[in-house]
Amino acid sequence: xxxxxxxxxxxxxxxxxxxxxxxxxxxxxxxxxxxxxxxxxxxxxxxxxxxxxxxxxxxxxxxxxxxxxxxxxxxxxxxxxxxxxxxxxxxxxxxxxxxxxxxxxxxxxxxxxxxxxxxxxxxxxxxxxxxxxxxxxxxxxxxxxxxxxxxxxxxxxxxxxxxxxxxxxxxxxxxxxxxxxxxxxxxxxxxxxxxxxxxxxxxxxxxxxxxxxxxxxxxxxxxxxxxxxxxxxxxxxxxxxxxxxxxxxxxxxxxxxxxxxxxxxxxxxxxxxxxxxxxxxxxxxxxxxxxxxxxxxxxxxxxxxxxxxxxxxxx
Amino acid sequence: xxxxxxxxxxxxxxxxxxxxxxxxxxxxxxxxxxxxxxxxxxxxxxxxxxxxxxxxxxxxxxxxxxxxxxxxxxxxxxxxxxxxxxxxxxxxxxxxxxxxxxxxxxxxxxxxxxxxxxxxxxxxxxxxxxxxxxxxxxxxxxxxxxxxxxxxxxxxxxxxxxxxxxxxxxxxxxxxxxxxxxxxxxxxxxxxxxxxxxxxxxxxxxxxxxxxxxxxxxxxxxxxxxxxxxxxxxxxxxxxxxxxxxxxxxxxxxxxxxxxxxxxxxxxxxxxxxxxxxxxxxxxxxxxxxxxxxxxxxxxxxxxxxxxxxxxxxx
Numbered sequence: 061x062x063x064x065x066x067x068x069x070x071x072x073x074x075x076x077x078x079x080x081x082x083x084x085x086x087x088x089x090x091x092x093x094x095x096x097x098x099x100x101x102x103x104x105x106x107x108x109x110x111x112x113x114x115x116x117x118x119x120x121x122x123x124x125x126x127x128x129x130x131x132x133x134x135x136x137x138x139x140x141x142x143x144x145x146x147x148x149x150x151x152x153x154x155x156x157x158x159x160x161x162x163x164x165x166x167x168x169x170x171x172x173x174x175x176x177x178x179x180x181x182x183x184x185x186x187x188x189x190x191x192x193x194x195x196x197x198x199x200x201x202x203x204x205x206x207x208x209x210x211x212x213x214x215x216x217x218x219x220x221x222x223x224x225x226x227x228x229x230x231x232x233x234x235x236x237x238x239x240x241x242x243x244x245x246x247x248x249x250x251x252x253x254x255x256x257x258x259x260x261x262x263x264x265x266x267x268x269x270x271x272x273x274x275x276x277x278x279x280x281x282x283x284x285x286x287x288x289x290x291x292x293x294x295x296x297x298x299x300x301x302x303x304x305x306x307x308x309x310x311x312x313x314x315x316x317x318x319x320x321x322x323x324x325x326x327x328x329x330x331x332x333x334x335x336x337x338x339x340x341x342x343x344x345x346x347x348x349x350x351x352x353x354x355x356x357x358x359x360x361x362x363x364x365x366x367x368x369x370x371x372x373x374x375x
Numbered sequence: 376x377x378x379x380x381x382x383x384x385x386x387x388x389x390x391x392x393x394x395x396x397x398x399x400x401x402x403x404x405x406x407x408x409x410x411x412x413x414x415x416x417x418x419x420x421x422x423x424x425x426x427x428x429x430x431x432x433x434x435x436x437x438x439x440x441x442x443x444x445x446x447x448x449x450x451x452x453x454x455x456x457x458x459x460x461x462x463x464x465x466x467x468x469x470x471x472x473x474x475x476x477x478x479x480x481x482x483x484x485x486x487x488x489x490x491x492x493x494x495x496x497x498x499x500x501x502x503x504x505x506x507x508x509x510x511x512x513x514x515x516x517x518x519x520x521x522x523x524x525x526x527x528x529x530x531x532x533x534x535x536x537x538x539x540x541x542x543x544x545x546x547x548x549x550x551x552x553x554x555x556x557x558x559x560x561x562x563x564x565x566x567x568x569x570x571x572x573x574x575x576x577x578x579x580x581x582x583x584x585x586x587x588x589x590x591x592x593x594x595x596x597x598x599x600x601x602x603x604x605x606x607x608x609x610x611x612x613x614x615x616x617x618x619x620x621x622x623x624x625x626x627x628x629x630x631x632x633x634x635x636x637x638x639x640x641x642x643x644x645x646x647x648x649x650x651x652x653x654x655x656x657x658x659x660x661x662x663x664x665x666x667x668x669x670x671x672x673x674x675x676x677x678x679x680x681x682x683x684x685x686x687x688x689x690x
Contacts, residue, residue: 313524
């Protein structure tokens with residue numbers, strides 16, 4: 061049986077994170093009617109045990125979806141997960157299905173978050189939208205023509221690794237100048253540290269305890285809220301890099317809306333002006349189209365779990 | 376009536392180019408059973424007259440599609456066309472429909488070429504593929520999940536204006552470092568001219584008549600075929616830039632195949648090795664997936680017209 065081509069009555073979704081697993085149950089309206097958390101254990105066997113126990117605590121349910129951090133193949137295998145210990149080619153979908161006796165739909169956590177925002181969040185009813193999660197790195201999910209785009213291997217939406225400057229700073233992925241080196245939380249910190257030499261960014265460096273090498277994105281945000289002009293300049297530069305990636309995605313996909321989520325979304329008010337100003341300057345043919353709406357995610361920490369619960373309906 | 380939800384028996388497609396209009400008729404198998412050319416006149420009224428006459432010369436037909444060079448809105452309006460004279464907000468779809476008495480489906484010419492290669496060409500039956508036309512600039516079309524992706528405004532696939540270096544050379548579009556400044560025919564010429572100072576690229580400069588400022592992409596290709604090592608170095612650099620854009624598209628869309636078309640596709644054998652070598656170096660997680668197949672377009676100059684004929688079935 062394939063549950064959920066029509067909406068199931070109680071839909072279980074689990075978001076597996078680096079430190080915790082969040083399970084939610086949605087009713088037929090998409091409202092969260094049950095919620096449980098567990099610490100994420102180490103190793104595949106322990107993770108499966110935890111997910112089985114977590115699912116049991118939220119029973120009954122009619123369908124299950126799971127979001128995991130990493131590259132997820134279309135058959136539910138987690139190929140690699142930088143933030144989980146000892147996980148490679150983890151058959152999470154088939155192992156859970158065998159234990160629970162129902163189909164389990166698995167996808168990348170940012171893809172799940174995109175599904176959540178599209179189905180019940182900021183982009184509800186929008187046929188063409190791209191979710192961009194600005195956290196330590198950048199993840200994403202693509203909805204086009206009213207459908208989730210998965211790609212040949214299931215790897216659609218690795219937008220943080222678009223190369224925006226081939227001579228740029230090295231990325232942990234092994235290449236240079238990936239978008240997330242600039243437009244993520246760690247990118248904001250890096251932009252600030254690069255500007256902090258020679259007595260500049262004094263207030264930001266002060267917030268970092270006096271050492272320019274220790275400046276983080278958070279320090280820039282605090283100083284910017286105080287009105288510090290150096291910090292606001294870094295924020296403007298950051299907004300330029302965010303806009304650059306959004307422009308590239310617009311040239312490729314022409315979405316109606318971007319939904320920005322992730323840890324940086326909470327300080328959205330700081331960046332939105334610079335993003336929109338730079339977007340207009342960088343877009344191809346900006347005068348010939350309505351620009352995509354840039355909206356902030358509505359579902360917060362629950363987006364991954366809510367979206368996981370909706371995966372059986374969109375896969 | 377909306378013709379062609381099921382394949383029409385005789386499907387007319389017209390490709391409007393900067394210098395000529397090509398009309399073809401496809402039979403139920405997708406084979407070309409009629410073909411006519413006309414010079415492209417100047418101005419919207421003259422173009423409509425020419426298209427009506429061209430359509431009449433290929434009658435009877437059950438459906439019509441038209442490909443035009445520029446930004447085409449979903450309602451069939453050509454918003455802007457850099458290669459046509461006096462064309463802005465040209466209501467080509469509704470004007471032709473009124474004259475011919477049938478629905479006319481209009482889309483961008485590179486999108487039409489993508490449809491042709493997907494339906495009856497190099498990517499036949501491939502659910503996730505991206506067409507990349509390498510000509511003077513770069514155009515494209517996106518097929519994902521077995522459907523043509525059009526976007527909110529119909530502008531999907533303006534891939535030549537992905538910014539791959541925000542400090543790069545200026546683009547006629549008004550921005551800097553667009554992909555087509557590097558990976559198109561004009562990009563190849565530019566890469567060569569930049570390398571040609573100080574006595575380098577001697578053979579290429581000789582082929583250009585002795586003036587490094589006059590070097591074109593064609594000169595590089597001729598010298599590379601002679602085995603000139605300087606020219607082969609430029610070809611390698613060109614392949615790196617082509618690969619960079621393909622990598623970005625792969626990170627976003629995860630296609631199974633790229634189809635390369637346009638004027639540069641005829642010298643494909645020169646570039647394919649460098650493109651594939653650089654692709655592996657630049658891709659995120661290259662060891663975790665089968666790489667997209669890079670294939671060259673099969674339909675040549677007819678791709679736009681053949682794809683136009685198929686638009687009513689994919690819109």
